[in-house]
Amino acid sequence: MRGKKSLNIITLSLLILWGCGNSDSSEERGAASDLGDVESETVEESQGKTKEVEVDELEQSLIAAGLVDVERVIEDVFVDLKYSTTDNFFGIDVYGDLERCYLQPEVAEMLRKSHEHLQSTHPELTFLIYDGVRPLSVQQILWDNLNKPDSIKPLYVADPKVGGLHNYAVAVDLTLADKNSGLPLDLGTEYDYFGYPAYPDREDQMLREGKITKEHVANREILRDAMAKGGFTGIGSEWWHFNAFSRKVAAQKFQLIK
Incomplete structure (x- = not known):
């Protein structure tokens, strides 16, 4: 925030x-x-x-690319861009002064529908957004600073030579938060936690092993349900990440944000 x-x-x-x-x-x-x-x-x-x-210059480029500020579309969401801080997997601030989340207008509208559904089922909650568009120039910085062999880097961050859905501004990282305080709910792990406790695909196993709780899964299901109502799909390794389109459709509809 x-x-x-x-x-x-x-x-x-x-x-x-x-x-x-x-x-x-x-x-x-x-x-x-x-x-x-x-x-x-x-x-x-x-x-x-x-x-x-x-x-600033980065934000100007996002606006020039036709992206929209999510908080202009959805009034009562919170934004805490983790890559505008050092509180992320890489431990570096790559966004500088950027503190507002930008997405493709169509995707922001989808997120608004997800938020409306969340309000209808859990009016005490809202979204806390951690990341939206990620320009290729920033993707390159993350790629270069990831201390992993190139062969396994794509497990952690999309190759900037190819581009990922964040680079098309059609993916969003977010969690649930108390509408009044803005404090995030406990969904089992921190954002950018790379391990099985953060994997939706491993929730049953992690429950059995006591790594996460039924409350964590219940909160994740609230988030997944709301996002699905807007047309988003999740991924198997990050409970916080949701895509508006497949890579193929994104490439057909939009340009990579450089």
């Missing part, structure tokens, strides 16, 4: 709209000109106020 780390994407100005009517926009242009080469996007707030939020 943005509140968990220092805000690199900061408010540049608050433009008070009281009584502005049809006034000239030169003041807004002047404020934007102070940004130099950094663009900004306007975000509407309550009580007639508007804020301009800094958009």
Whole structure:
């Protein structure tokens, strides 16, 4: 969540709209000109106020590629981009100032439907999103920093020469969270845990061995059910990962995000 780390994407100005009517926009242009080469996007707030939020180069490229900010489609989800922190499998921050999750518009709409279903069955819960689009430039950094033989690297991260569904902006990593606090539910392992306790395909075995509990599986089933209602499918090795399309369909419909 943005509140968990220092805000690199900061408010540049608050433009008070009281009584502005049809006034000239030169003041807004002047404020934007102070940004130099950094663009900004306007975000509407309550009580007639508007804020301009800094958009860095990476985020500009995602917007230019036609992707959408998930929080503009679904109002009450939480976002904590793990690759914009060091709290991930690689232990490195590869997103820099990016703190908003971007997806293909069609995929964001699918996620909205999943969220609506979750609200109908468990109104006290919402989604906490860990990752969405992952540009190929970032994929290359992860590939280069993975201390594994190239032959087994694809078990952990997609080869940037081929690209994966995150690179098409049609995959999302997420969990369930309390709607009021934003705290994640316990689904048995941390995000980016690579081991059998995180495998949906191994849940029966992990239950027998006491590595996960029935409560963990029940929470995972709530997540899987909601995501399925939006048209997503999971994978056998990560309870948090969901795909909107197959690789073949994604390649037919979209371009890889570079």
